[in-house]
Amino acid sequence: MQVTLKTLLCGLRALIDQHPIAEGRLGIQDNACAAIDEAIAQHIWPEPEGSPSPLSKPFVDVMTSRTAHNICQDILQIPFSWAPPNTSDNPLYVAHSHSKAHVELLGPQGIITSQKIRLGLYGILPDSEYGIRTHPAEEIFIMLAGEAEWLRGDDDYQLKKAGGYAYHPSMMPHATRTRHSAFMSVYIWTGDVSTDGYRYFGVTNAD
Numbered sequence: 001m002q003v004t005l006k007t008l009l010c011g012l013r014a015l016i017d018q019h020p021i022a023e024g025r026l027g028i029q030d031n032a033c034a035a036i037d038e039a040i041a042q043h044i045w046p047e048p049e050g051s052p053s054p055l056s057k058p059f060v061d062v063m064t065s066r067t068a069h070n071i072c073q074d075i076l077q078i079p080f081s082w083a084p085p086n087t088s089d090n091p092l093y094v095a096h097s098h099s100k101a102h103v104e105l106l107g108p109q110g111i112i113t114s115q116k117i118r119l120g121l122y123g124i125l126p127d128s129e130y131g132i133r134t135h136p137a138e139e140i141f142i143m144l145a146g147e148a149e150w151l152r153g154d155d156d157y158q159l160k161k162a163g164g165y166a167y168h169p170s171m172m173p174h175a176t177r178t179r180h181s182a183f184m185s186v187y188i189w190t191g192d193v194s195t196d197g198y199r200y201f202g203v204t205n206a207d
């Protein structure tokens, strides 16, 4: 079966809808499902913009490993233009973003436009650190492949593998780092999805 953007969004909807959350089901899951339903009902399927820019080998390696979520196979079949995100023009943010691969599927800059949500795919190469940041949007990353360490608020870094997640209420400081493995995830922003209030504070010295 040919994988289309619609196929992928349907798969992501099911994954987000059914994903177990320790705190109990989150409103962000309902918001994401509603936004995907709206996009599917709209039935306008733009081609991904820009020339295809494939994922590099470390991403493909983790996405084709036996521990990866099956949806990674679908993601790999769509010729996205993978690129670092442009959430901020802060030079430190830009310098720390070379190791990131990102596609916004739904959102103000998404392949499908939405002003209510940002939903996309996000990965970071091995041996990278994406430091402390805050933003008004409520956010969740659901890990699809590989592994990464996530810092939330005042907690220590915690290792998250495929099937894990990192949930960040509005304005909660959070950070991400990778060791020997890349990771790929699906992320959701809801609430105030503008990037105007995004702040990047850089890397930490925490172990």
Ligand SMILES: [Fe+2]
Pocket: 133, 135, 139, 168, 174
């Ligand atoms: Fe974030």
